Amino acid sequence: xxxxxxxxxxxxxxxxxISFVMMCIFYMSAVDSLPELSPQxxxxxxxxxxxxxxxxxxxxxxxxxxxxxxxxxxxxxxQDYGISVTKVNCVTKETSRYCxxxxxLMKAYLFRGHILLREFPTDTLFNVDAIVAHVxxxxxxxxxxYITTLGDLQNTENALKGKANIAFSYVxxxxxxxxxxxxxxxxxxxxxxxxxxxxxxxLLQSIGTEDIEYAHLYFFHCKPVLDLTQQCRRxxxxxxxxxxxxHRFIKTMEAPLxxxxxxxxxQVSTVHLQLGLPLVFIVSQQATYEADRxxxxxxxxxxxxxxxxLLLLRxxxxxxxxxxxxxxxxxxxxxxxxxxxxxxxxxxxVSRVESNMHIEEMHEDEDNDIEGPDMDIxxxxxxxxxxxDRKRQLPLELTVELTEExxxxxxxxxxxxxxxxxxxxxxxxxxxxxxxxxxxxxxxTSTMLLTxxxxxxxxxxxxxxxVTEFPVxxxxxxxxxxxxxxxxxxxxxxxxxxxLNRISCPVNIxxxxxxxxxxxxxxxxxxxxxxxxxxxxxxxxTMTTAKEEFTEAGxxxxxxxxxxxxxxxxxxxxxxxxxxxxxxxxxARHKEGKIESISLANVHAQEIVQIITxxxxxxxxxxxxxxxxxxxxxxxxxxxxxxxxxINPQHKKAxxxxxxxxxxxxxxxxxxNLKNTPVGRGILQAYFDTLPPLPLLAVVNLHSGGQVFAFxxxxxxxxxxxxxxxxKLEAGLESHIKILPAQKWKPPLPAxxxxxxxxxxxxxxxxxxxxxCIKETDVKENDKEQPEDKSAIRNEPTGTLRTKHWNxxxxxxEAKKQFRHDNKEL
Numbered sequence: 001x002x003x004x005x006x007x008x009x010x011x012x013x014x015x016x017x018i019s020f021v022m023m024c025i026f027y028m029s030a031v032d033s034l035p036e037l038s039p040q041x042x043x044x045x046x047x048x049x050x051x052x053x054x055x056x057x058x059x060x061x062x063x064x065x066x067x068x069x070x071x072x073x074x075x076x077x078x079q080d081y082g083i084s085v086t087k088v089n090c091v092t093k094e095t096s097r098y099c100x101x102x103x104x105l106m107k108a109y110l111f112r113g114h115i116l117l118r119e120f121p122t123d124t125l126f127n128v129d130a131i132v133a134h135v136x137x138x139x140x141x142x143x144x145x146y147i148t149t150l151g152d153l154q155n156t157e158n159a160l161k162g163k164a165n166i167a168f169s170y171v172x173x174x175x176x177x178x179x180x181x182x183x184x185x186x187x188x189x190x191x192x193x194x195x196x197x198x199x200x201x202x203l204l205q206s207i208g209t210e211d212i213e214y215a216h217l218y219f220f221h222c223k224p225v226l227d228l229t230q231q232c233r234r235x236x237x238x239x240x241x242x243x244x245x246x247h248r249f250i251k252t253m254e255a256p257l258x259x260x261x262x263x264x265x266x267q268v269s270t271v272h273l274q275l276g277l278p279l280v281f282i283v284s285q286q287a288t289y290e291a292d293r294x295x296x297x298x299x300x301x302x303x304x305x306x307x308x309x310l311l312l313l314r315x316x317x318x319x320x321x322x323x324x325x326x327x328x329x330x331x332x333x334x335x336x337x338x339x340x341x342x343x344x345x346x347x348x349x350v351s352r353v354e355s356n357m358h359i360e361e362m363h364e365d366e367d368n369d370i371e372g373p374d375m376d377i378x379x380x381x382x383x384x385x386x387x388x389d390r391k392r393q394l395p396l397e398l399t400v401e402l403t404e405e406x407x408x409x410x411x412x413x414x415x416x417x418x419x420x421x422x423x424x425x426x427x428x429x430x431x432x433x434x435x436x437x438x439x440x441x442x443x444x445t446s447t448m449l450l451t452x453x454x455x456x457x458x459x460x461x462x463x464x465x466x467v468t469e470f471p472v473x474x475x476x477x478x479x480x481x482x483x484x485x486x487x488x489x490x491x492x493x494x495x496x497x498x499x500l501n502r503i504s505c506p507v508n509i510x511x512x513x514x515x516x517x518x519x520x521x522x523x524x525x526x527x528x529x530x531x532x533x534x535x536x537x538x539x540x541x542t543m544t545t546a547k548e549e550f551t552e553a554g555x556x557x558x559x560x561x562x563x564x565x566x567x568x569x570x571x572x573x574x575x576x577x578x579x580x581x582x583x584x585x586x587x588a589r590h591k592e593g594k595i596e597s598i599s600l601a602n603v604h605a606q607e608i609v610q611i612i613t614x615x616x617x618x619x620x621x622x623x624x625x626x627x628x629x630x631x632x633x634x635x636x637x638x639x640x641x642x643x644x645x646x647i648n649p650q651h652k653k654a655x656x657x658x659x660x661x662x663x664x665x666x667x668x669x670x671x672x673n674l675k676n677t678p679v680g681r682g683i684l685q686a687y688f689d690t691l692p693p694l695p696l697l698a699v700v701n702l703h704s705g706g707q708v709f710a711f712x713x714x715x716x717x718x719x720x721x722x723x724x725x726x727x728k729l730e731a732g733l734e735s736h737i738k739i740l741p742a743q744k745w746k747p748p749l750p751a752x753x754x755x756x757x758x759x760x761x762x763x764x765x766x767x768x769x770x771x772x773c774i775k776e777t778d779v780k781e782n783d784k785e786q787p788e789d790k791s792a793i794r795n796e797p798t799g800t801l802r803t804k805h806w807n808x809x810x811x812x813x814e815a816k817k818q819f820r821h822d823n824k825e826l
Contacts, residue, residue: 036087039099048113053078053085056098074131081187083135110138126393130175136183137174143190144183146197150206153196157222157232160194166220166232167250168196169241170204173393178215178241185246193250201440207234215241219253219305235304248275249305258293258300258309262316265328265338272308273332280353281312281328299349307353329353348693351644355681355691394432398439400451407461410451411476417498418474419452420467427489428471435473437491438498448475448498475501475559483558488626496530497559503527506537506554507564512573515566519588519595524562528590531562533616536586537600538575539567546583546600553608561616587615619659620652623670624677631668637701639664641671641717642680644694651695654719663723667699687738697722699729706740 037045042054055071075085090099098109108125110118118138125131137144147153153168160166167189171179179197186195198204204216222232235253239245255271265281272279282299284292293311300309312328321328325340327349343349402410402418410416419435421428432452439450455462455470465474465482473485473494483501487493503524509515514523519536521528528534537550547567554563566574575582580597585608587596598611614634621627623640631638641651652671658664674680674694684691687698687708697711709729715721728734 035085036089039088039090042086042088043114046111046114050113052111053083054088055085056088056090070127071125071131074128077128077132078135081132081136110135124175126175129177129180133175133180133183136187137179140183140186140190140195143186144195144197148198148200148203150203153198153203153207156194156196157220158228160220160222161225161228161230161232163223165193165223165253166196167193167217168198168220169215169217170198170201171215171241172201173199173395175393176215181241181243181246182217184243185250188247189250201437217241217246217249219249221253233301237305248277251275252277252305252308255308257304258296258311260311260313262313264317264319265312265330268310268330270308270310273330276332277307278332278353279308279310279330280349281310281330283312283314283326283328286315295346298346302346302350303353327352343693347644347695351691351694354644394436395440396436398436398443398450400449402451402453402458402461404458404461407453407458410449412478414449415447415478416449416451416476418465418476419450419471420455420462420465420474421452421471423454423456425470431471431489434489434491434494438495441491441495442498446498448502473497485559487560490626493626499527499530500562501559503562505558505563506551507562509536509564509566510568512568512570515564515574518564519586521588521590527562531560531616532589532591532618533561533612534588534590535561535563535612535615536588537563537565538571538580538582538584538586539565540571540582541567541569543567543583546603549603549605550583550600550608552605553612556605556609557612561612563612585611587612619669620655621670622647622676623672625679631670632702634668635703636666636668637699637703639667639669640698640700641669642674642684642694642696642698643671644674646673647671648695648717651717654717654722657719658723658726663726686740699726700740702740706742707736708738708740709734710737 037054039056042052046052053075071085078085088099108120108122109116110120120134125134145156147156157166167182167185169178169182171182173179182195182197189195207218217237219235219237220232221235225232237245237249239249251271252275259270261268261281265279268279268281270279280299280303282292282296284296296309296311303309322340324342327341327343329339329341329352330336341352343352399419400410411418419432421432423429435450435452442448442450453461455467462470471489475483475485475498477483485494485497487497507518507524509518515536517523519534521534524534535554537547537554539547539550547565550563550565554565557563571582574586575584578584578586578595578597580586581599581601583600583603585598585600587598588594589596596615598615600608603611617630617634621631623631623638639655641647641655643651655664655669659669672680672683681691684696687700687710693713695717696713697717699709701707711717711722711725715725725734
């Protein structure tokens, strides 16, 4: 929601005075440390240019100590910005509007002198960060411009070209710690740069940001741009949004892009060293000065905000160092000698700096965690993340909360997505954030109603829907059985599931022309981006059994891929055109613009699903945390190209050519972008102990032996070199660099066994015997009130809800059982 901005007025860091008046009905005793005034005394002391934060309180109302503690803690940071805090005691018959009605007592009022600037509902000031962020945001209405659309950003950018630079930031919500950090930076730098803020996730996506889970800050270099048609160069701040990190980042933006020096690198000092950043010296000689300077400028732009870059004039240097060294690296730590390096390209220089930054961050984390894990906090990373984010305010109003009274009426009245979760369970709460992100993306565009049920509160509702594990997402459509979502618990996969379920698959195609439009992607062009392939089954009208098998497979693949079926009299027109014998599949790969044909003679539904699933995989994918399990299921060694950014087109061409020639059929070729998937750095360090130069090619055999083989770093990645190396591997002539241990991934601490805890409790009372495993089934939806599924829940205690675990070894069989039961009455 766009925050309300006040009318324009000057605001200076050194001369402003603010009065911030909070009216409330609470009384504070134990944490009371604020100056106390009567209402008359308070208003008489307000002066233009003076800053005061006043808390109005009536003594005969109950207290809310948590809120008052947060306000008390906000006293010091507000005073740092010239805003003092005072408590005002209201009397019973006080006539002031701020001490009068209960409605006014539940708001906060921001004053400058005697002028009211802004009022806030007190529930928006939920902690110190929110208080400081909201107050500064309201005051800095000139320095910080709030925008909601890409057009707003472009207009602001165009208006400032040739005049000023822009600090553009995205935060998930107003009042978060990141929002506070941006506001504090704007307080200091707002007169120098135009700060622009948004909370719209779609705007962040539109400027090309791939990771939208966290707050971002970009520096737009608009001041040097004189051509209105030219886009301002943008530099992303890659560190987390804290006040100190933003300060360091902006300071590096103010420093010269490139500096020429002709002195001992060990004696050189710049603002970068003072900020804890390293220096990179590009060694230059008089004969190659112009080329060296161009290279240094490229490096400087790549490392802007990460390191200082200098051009070292070797001919004027009196200090001796290795003749072949072309790069000198100087760490920020005092007393550490400089390093003389021989690096052949810009990517290696950038990789050297970034790997050093990553190692330093790891050391900082180790220092911060020196006391060891807090046993009282959480026992795994998911739970810890939820705990750390427990104060993050999610826009839950974008989804409908269902209860025992509203569930049936809601899911029968409209097409609905229902999230069944447990408020006490970490995975549920982590997935709830992704679920809300989906709601944000679908806001105003989807006919599907997004709802949620907290099974901790409404266990009877979850039991009737046969939810015995969570989180679970189910789709309810009128006249159809509910469909369970079985994908990754993330935003993009769930969004894909919802979008692809807008149409009923398999789609019934009725003419050859419609079939061609379907295969070209024109028939459902708005959904093509969510499905890498479109599948069309071709059958003669008499092939009843084959059509049933394909229909079963298509139903199972709902939400995963677009499927269609054509079974008209003129189906031979298509089979002849694509040279395939009926029954058959046509696979349209939209990115490549290719159509493949596969025979379906004597093929059952399970095999069709496997064929389509494998065909929908990319032949040379970028590996991410989310898609890695899918490619590991192929049970082949991984041929991984590690890259620090976009893949080199020549490297990609070499691997694709080997794929085309069937030389890589025994491997799963893929690549990993360390910028998109930072965990890749840890993987490389596990393989090589220290982070090697990139790009790097390796074969990793995870399924038998755990050997890791590295492509020789002194050879270019070409089709010929790669093929020779792979033949040596196959012949056993290459030595491995590492053998990965065969160990299981387990939580650092044992998980709570809630079932045993509940069994121990219920065993104290006479109960019927509970079976160890009860298969989940779904209740068929109809216009009447949904009946309880006796077979599924008759012997299970209402509270016995299980945490979801995935069994990857028999993923199809488990999902197929679920699918068949969901559709048993079709």
